[in-house]
Amino acid sequence: MRSDEGDMGGIVKRRKLFVVAVCLCIGILIALTLMKLLKPAKHDELKEGIVVKGGRILLPMPELEGRMSVEEAIATRRSIRSYERVPLKIEQVAQILWAAQGITDPRRGLRATPSAGAIYPLNVYLVVGEDAVIDLPAGIYRYDASSHSLIILRRGDVREELARAALEQPWVKEAPISLVITAVYERTTSRYGSRGIRYVHIEVGHVGQNVYLQAVALGLGTVAVGAFYDDEVRVVLGVGEDEQPLYIMPIGVPERIYKPTLDELKEYYERHRGD
Numbered sequence: 001m002r003s004d005e006g007d008m009g010g011i012v013k014r015r016k017l018f019v020v021a022v023c024l025c026i027g028i029l030i031a032l033t034l035m036k037l038l039k040p041a042k043h044d045e046l047k048e049g050i051v052v053k054g055g056r057i058l059l060p061m062p063e064l065e066g067r068m069s070v071e072e073a074i075a076t077r078r079s080i081r082s083y084e085r086v087p088l089k090i091e092q093v094a095q096i097l098w099a100a101q102g103i104t105d106p107r108r109g110l111r112a113t114p115s116a117g118a119i120y121p122l123n124v125y126l127v128v129g130e131d132a133v134i135d136l137p138a139g140i141y142r143y144d145a146s147s148h149s150l151i152i153l154r155r156g157d158v159r160e161e162l163a164r165a166a167l168e169q170p171w172v173k174e175a176p177i178s179l180v181i182t183a184v185y186e187r188t189t190s191r192y193g194s195r196g197i198r199y200v201h202i203e204v205g206h207v208g209q210n211v212y213l214q215a216v217a218l219g220l221g222t223v224a225v226g227a228f229y230d231d232e233v234r235v236v237l238g239v240g241e242d243e244q245p246l247y248i249m250p251i252g253v254p255e256r257i258y259k260p261t262l263d264e265l266k267e268y269y270e271r272h273r274g275d
């Protein structure tokens, strides 16, 4: 073999090795990029103090005692449609969700609001606006009652979309958060037949009232919104036909609070008693 033939063979070998190495590098780069793209969303923008476990945001424990009596909360409850532009705390959000559907009897898994046959046909979704709750990113979450945690369903501020579905009611767009309560009738009708529909509607009223009163006790305000296009709300939430949206409850810090005095009440009742 001539010596220049040997040199050529070496050059070809080295070139092949170089091509293989480049291909390997490109392959590794593609694999890394794909891994990053396909990796399930982590709540990396969540600040310290918010615990994420198994894709769930673990909510702070609810308070079991408050500073406002139930009488004061009932007297002060009003439908509130104007809110201050201040963010809510996650503790407030957690307390409201707990009042809506949280566990109150851990021995039997019973919840804060009554339910026919303890079947619990209602789902509670939390819509969070941008910079609306300290340390909680904008998005749609589902409240998981038994673990008192939030499951993220969608990222981003959907308040405008939700307000559009609710006949452009401005309070739905302006409130920092909204609860959306849906029902899976089937859960109750499979035991109680068509009467189950009535039970489910009564139950959402219980949830609504708890949310109203808990909001007042926290210095917040809400309004029960029943006027919306069901299908459009389903699209915003990304839920199927088996879920019936029943209430949207925007919640925020009220711009104004009115609390009646006993004298005002007396005067009102006297007038209506014909005294």
Ligand SMILES: Cc1cc2nc3c(=O)[nH]c(=O)nc-3n(C[C@H](O)[C@H](O)[C@H](O)COP(=O)(O)O)c2cc1C
Pocket (backbone or CB within 6 Å): 077, 078, 079, 080, 081, 169, 223, 224, 225, 226, 227, 228
């Ligand atoms: C089933 C139901 C549906 C309602 N729908 C709406 C609604 O779509 N938009 C709204 O602004 N208020 C809505 N409200 C709130 C009522 O307008 C409010 O309760 C009523 O004016 C009495 O005022 P108060 O809640 O301050 O006592 C609804 C209330 C109920 C109970």
